[in-house]
Amino acid sequence: MMASMTAPETSTPATTVRLARTVAITSGKGGVGKTFFSANLAAALARQGLKVLVLDADLGLANLDVVLNLYPKITLHDVFTGKAQLEEAILPAPGGFSVLLAGSGLVEYSRLTPEIRDQLVTIFEAVKPRFDVILIDTGAGISDVVLYAVSMAHEVIVVATPEPTSMTDAYATIKVLSTQQSRENLHLVVNQVGRAGDGRSICNQLQQVVERFVQGPNGVAPKLSYLGDIPLDTSVREAVQKRQLVLELHPGCAASQGVVQVATRLLARS
Amino acid sequence: MPLALSDKFGRVLPFSPHSGCYSTARLERRDLFAPRCASLFLRHWSFAIASIDTASMPLDDSCAYAGELRLNKALNLLAQAGWVAPLGLEPGSDAWLQSVIDGLCDVSSRDALTGLANRRQFEGAIAREVDRVARNGEPALLLVADIDHFKRVNDTWGHAAGDEVIKSVAACLQDCVRPMDLVARIGGEEFAIILPNCPPTFGQAVSERIRQKVAARPVAIVGGQQLAVTVSIGGAFAPQWVRSSPAFWCERADQQLYRAKAEGRNRTCLDMPPLTVVSAEEKGMLFSGFGQFDPISDSGADHSVPKTSE
Numbered sequence: 001m002m003a004s005m006t007a008p009e010t011s012t013p014a015t016t017v018r019l020a021r022t023v024a025i026t027s028g029k030g031g032v033g034k035t036f037f038s039a040n041l042a043a044a045l046a047r048q049g050l051k052v053l054v055l056d057a058d059l060g061l062a063n064l065d066v067v068l069n070l071y072p073k074i075t076l077h078d079v080f081t082g083k084a085q086l087e088e089a090i091l092p093a094p095g096g097f098s099v100l101l102a103g104s105g106l107v108e109y110s111r112l113t114p115e116i117r118d119q120l121v122t123i124f125e126a127v128k129p130r131f132d133v134i135l136i137d138t139g140a141g142i143s144d145v146v147l148y149a150v151s152m153a154h155e156v157i158v159v160a161t162p163e164p165t166s167m168t169d170a171y172a173t174i175k176v177l178s179t180q181q182s183r184e185n186l187h188l189v190v191n192q193v194g195r196a197g198d199g200r201s202i203c204n205q206l207q208q209v210v211e212r213f214v215q216g217p218n219g220v221a222p223k224l225s226y227l228g229d230i231p232l233d234t235s236v237r238e239a240v241q242k243r244q245l246v247l248e249l250h251p252g253c254a255a256s257q258g259v260v261q262v263a264t265r266l267l268a269r270s
Numbered sequence: 271m272p273l274a275l276s277d278k279f280g281r282v283l284p285f286s287p288h289s290g291c292y293s294t295a296r297l298e299r300r301d302l303f304a305p306r307c308a309s310l311f312l313r314h315w316s317f318a319i320a321s322i323d324t325a326s327m328p329l330d331d332s333c334a335y336a337g338e339l340r341l342n343k344a345l346n347l348l349a350q351a352g353w354v355a356p357l358g359l360e361p362g363s364d365a366w367l368q369s370v371i372d373g374l375c376d377v378s379s380r381d382a383l384t385g386l387a388n389r390r391q392f393e394g395a396i397a398r399e400v401d402r403v404a405r406n407g408e409p410a411l412l413l414v415a416d417i418d419h420f421k422r423v424n425d426t427w428g429h430a431a432g433d434e435v436i437k438s439v440a441a442c443l444q445d446c447v448r449p450m451d452l453v454a455r456i457g458g459e460e461f462a463i464i465l466p467n468c469p470p471t472f473g474q475a476v477s478e479r480i481r482q483k484v485a486a487r488p489v490a491i492v493g494g495q496q497l498a499v500t501v502s503i504g505g506a507f508a509p510q511w512v513r514s515s516p517a518f519w520c521e522r523a524d525q526q527l528y529r530a531k532a533e534g535r536n537r538t539c540l541d542m543p544p545l546t547v548v549s550a551e552e553k554g555m556l557f558s559g560f561g562q563f564d565p566i567s568d569s570g571a572d573h574s575v576p577k578t579s580e
């Protein structure tokens with residue numbers, strides 16, 4: 001077991017073994033605002049004084065850079081292929097956190113090869129001691145790459161929207177993570193909620209079906225911990241169009257407050 | 271006498287790295303793995319044919335004599351196995367020696383009765399498969415099949431009939447699988463099949479197909495009798511991304527075979543990894559009372575902050 005004791009920053013490296021809290025963000029369905037949520041959650045956590053890294057694990061079709069309006073010269077692909085050092089690929093993002101961006105359009109990342117697996121682990125282990133929180137923004141679906149990226153994290157946030165397809169995919173994701181990764185606790189965030197309270201109802205609904213049909217390896221249904229919802233908000237659309245964080249563009253809007261509340265609850269449930 | 275056995279792809283099989291043969295021959299280890307390394311060897315020593323179990327042979331300095339004896343031995347062995355040197359090769363030439371080596375490799379890896387892979391080849395193959403699964407995570411299935419009531423066949427119809435049954439089942443198993451799969455005879459009436467890259471969803475279908483094919487093919491024995499033969503099959507998937515051991519994998523498949531036998535024979539039992547499927551019933555329950563979620567009612571409207579959201 002790796003010791004994860006908290007030590008003051010001034011202590012010698014030999015005694016400072018402090019590893020980041022690692023949280024994977026996944027959804028099953030694409031287009032539910034996963035990447036947008038990851039970026040804004042990172043900003044909300046950074047505002048609390050935490051050193052946050054977002055790892056874009058959507059290796060083949062990454063768009064964290066698009067959301068953040070970044071034009072990276074160096075991506076994870078360059079680190080994987082040995083063209084750049086890891087340090088060069090860790091970039092500062094607006095919002096006060098760091099990002100490790102992936103490339104886009106690389107078919108070779110659509111399958112999990114041993115090389116990708118080894119590279120991801122090496123990189124992940126290297127950044128763990130350097131941050132307080134690492135968010136892993138995964139791709140859509142439940143492919144090998146996504147499941148592997150999720151498996152690296154201690155905690156998982158499942159993002160769903162009230163749309164039936166999204167709920168179904170979130171449910172399937174929860175089921176897979178429970179049976180294949182023995183996850184007993186999963187965080188849930190409901191995005192694009194039209195009516196206050198719907199997020200909580202969706203969580204309850206999912207929990208009911210999970211309890212009836214999902215048995216992890218230990219025979220226990222996973223517990224969904226509800227982190228909150230992010231209301232449907234025109235500010236979000238505006239921020240997306242302007243490629244800015246909604247937390248920066250409209251800090252007081254409903255969506256921003258939703259994100260901040262999710263961050264607060266996440267930190268309260270360590 | 272340095273010994274090397276090379277297969278037809280130029281890979282050196284067992285050799286003795288402690289024999290000092292590389293330096294004497296001005297060959298290095300990497301030369302051994304180069305294409306055509308066998309002929310390199312043969313150029314340096316007239317007789318570099320090893321017997322099948324090279325490792326256990328004492329090394330001898332009087333190489334020519336010992337080598338010649340071994341070559342004769344090897345040729346006898348091959349003749350017994352029905353091997354004939356390819357036409358047009360001059361005995362003693364590099365190409366001829368290589369074909370002798372290939373023949374030895376073949377003989378040493380096949381079961382004499384059925385022509386299937388023998389236990390030796392099976393053990394090498396399963397060890398490689400375990401490594402492969404650990405490395406690239408592709409699912410792989412191991413099946414073990416045992417002929418039902420085989421002793422009864424032997425006792426009632428004699429050993430010749432028993433041999434016919436074994437040959438027929440062997441041919442049937444070989445017919446049922448893809449070229450990449452390995453079918454081996456690992457015991458008297460016991461067979462093993464390694465199916466690389468076989469997803470768990472197809473495991474049951476594959477093993478059932480094999481079982482049914484065997485059951486549908488009666489075996490003709492001397493005297494015009496037709497014997498109905500069935501097999502029991504047990505199977506297990508290699509744990510993906512995890513380095514397991516061949517012994518553990520075989521044991522899991524064996525346990526399923528015992529189960530198939532205990533449950534009445536002529537059936538297949540698989541040790542299935544957890545499968546995740548979302549059923550229609552689950553989806554139905556997910557949306558029971560779905561009317562309450564209205565994703566588009568407020569679309570476009572600026573949302574006011576819920577004041578009392580817990």
